[in-house]
Amino acid sequence: MKASTMTTSTELEDRAILVSLVTGDETDDLVRYSMEELVRLAETAGVEVLDTAVQKREKADSKWFIGKGKVEEVRDRLRELNGTTVIFNQELSGGQVRNLEEYLDAKIVDRTQLILDIFAQRAKTREGILQVELAQLSYLLPRLSGHGKNLSRLGGGIGTRGPGETKLETDRRHIRNRITDLRRQLDEVTRHRKLHRERRKKSGVYQVALVGYTNAGKSTLLNRMTKSDVYAENKLFATLDPTSRSMPLPSVGEVVLTDTVGFIQQLPHDLVAAFRATLEEVLEADLILHVVDASSSMREEHIRVVDGVLEELGAQGKETVMIYNKIDLCTPGEREMIPTGENTLAISAMNDDHLEALKDVLERRLMGEVVTMRFPIERGDLIALAYRVSDVMESETEEEAVVLTAKLQSKAFALSASRLEPYIVK
Template sequence: MQRDVKEKILLTGCQLDEDDLRFQYSMKELEELAKTAQGEVMAVLSQKRDRIDPGTYIGKGKVDELKALEEQFDPDIIIFNDELSPSQVRNLSKILDARVIDRTQLILDIFAQRARSREGKLQVELAQLQYLLPRLIGKGTSLSRLGGGIGTRGPGETKLESDRRHIHRRIDDIKKQLQTIVEHRERYRERRKKNNTFQAALVGYTNAGKSTLFNRLSTAESYEENQLFATLDPMTRKMALPSGYFTLLTDTVGFIQDLPTSLIAAFRSTLEEVKEADLLLHVVDSSNPDYHQHEETVQSLLEELGMDGMPMLTVYNKRDIIHPEFVPVSGANQILISAIDSEDRRQLLLRIEDMVKKQMDKYQVQVPSNEGKVLSQLKNDTILLNLYFDEDTQLYEAEGYHLKDHQISGSIKKFQKQKGSK
């Protein structure tokens, strides 16, 4: 349940060697994350440094400035744009009255709000506990300050004052439960593989419009909202291509730059669903000025997950509100659309169908009229381009594309042989 009163927030960032524009986008994204977590940003403080201060993240002078801003705005929370070390959190907490959290904790909090399935909730709790474990040492009574609000929500909040042994036990318990869920999903995937259904998966930066596209391409009701991490749990639904051929389409959690390592690990099993896909649809928000950085972030995360070599179509979305300086990456397999435009979606489905055909074998068969079951299979399990009845031969002439290992392959070979012998 979302609170009516928004928590007051100060944001703090430290710019190292990245260019000014990228740092500004990173701070802007932190602000969007804070708003997504139901917070109100009162002020932003940033500093340029050669390296992070090991004790307080920002320099002594900036800490004094931050203290002055705290006295001026009386914030509930101060959020830092990087992952803070346990000692940095302790040192800053001694100086500042407001709660000190970092980007990782903020993202974990948003994930805690968004998780709807049992698996999603368990994964968030696991990531929260793994994040908290090293930060419990020496915090002592300061833990009592974490009494609720941004950075403390979700399943992990009741574990904050538990001892390390209890947390270790809980982590082991969650891992066992997640393993059971993973095994169940693997059995489900094996069943899908046996049925040999073509699967496409939507990937992309958070808020690129994946869920909007997912809902309009499939028969689904995935949560869609103009906010970061609107979708957390993967969802798979049927998607009909223009020829009438049905594929499966999976919606996934949005990627984000500087995604915490603990989250990549925790959501690896969720993204396993994507690894099984035959085609990736990489959705990019063409209205976002930082679209190129978003694209690179997704590509590097796909590499990390071992999915960079998969067939992929880059879907530049939000054509209706495109950024004036948008230029698509040259040479990429791409299409520019608006997910809310029906003609654009039709063009996208035609492109998807072309890419599906490339992974299939073409066939031409002659099927006797009494082979109703085979004709039905050709209609349902292949991309059927032409089907007509030849009055002279009393045979159905059919041509189209089929998946190599599908059970229909046997029937196709059988009737192709008949054709060859005539």
């Protein structure tokens, strides 16, 4: 059975207590926010949240994950509230899941499973479905032994959607074969995607990728900029598959904007690996628009998480414009704290004037600006580089320097900017 076909009829079946373990010196704000986010994730997955619990502890217990005393508390609370499920804010080992399941007589779901489950519910395209199944199986494989009894007893709901249920009776070898098969099918899809991208590239169309934390407003921006109707909602992970829409920019020509899946803290590694193919759209983009929900009290944290995932993908250092979105929801204080700079823009996706300003920035970034560079005469290497990556319009030789006036093609220049930047005089 495909991951996405198992998502119906189990909504609201899970009645859960949410548990988070804090081992570091996270601030109270961060701990609270992280729990709020877990609540949103659980609700997005269709879970009824009964209660939450946080435990501070030096490190995770190898058997129970949290301390035994806390486990007992959770068990009492679960009985009191007639709960069915306990959801952990971190990733658990297979052994911990089994111990907790047995002792609490409840379904145990960890953060990774919860996120994978939401993705399974959202996956619509063939590529998305394949990727989610691959991520779920990669998660399941090392945890498989002895899982059968519990999972089959638990029936439906979160954590049981996707491959888990049906693959239980089958052995590890079967799963490995399926993983190989999925990888092969995904390779095929990736190849198609790549061809498509190369065609677009040859046509000289600029590629702009929208990236950012989930719920930052990426799809809304895509819709408003390109007058499209992509699904956007006040939900986590509203978007799963990258969607591209083109948009004319008067002085640049056609620009293709691509919306991508949102990021979140502790994004499961298997998921990032499985979604590499779709996220490669980001690597190929000429420009990244990093969309931030400026009204979130955790916006700095969000930026850090997104930068981290971009780095994991190998997209760090790409030309990026920071878009602080939702400023209509910001307090004056929050607005004031937004950094200013050439590559930073504060907007509301709902405001037409702001969207025009964003288009202007895009135009400026993509069109290439005219600069004057002055090189010491002996730096023939840099002069040659400048000729290679920009359109030199004027060249003048002075006594000890060569002065070039050139139009920067942002695409090529971005790659060598750090070497040439020091020589830009105007």
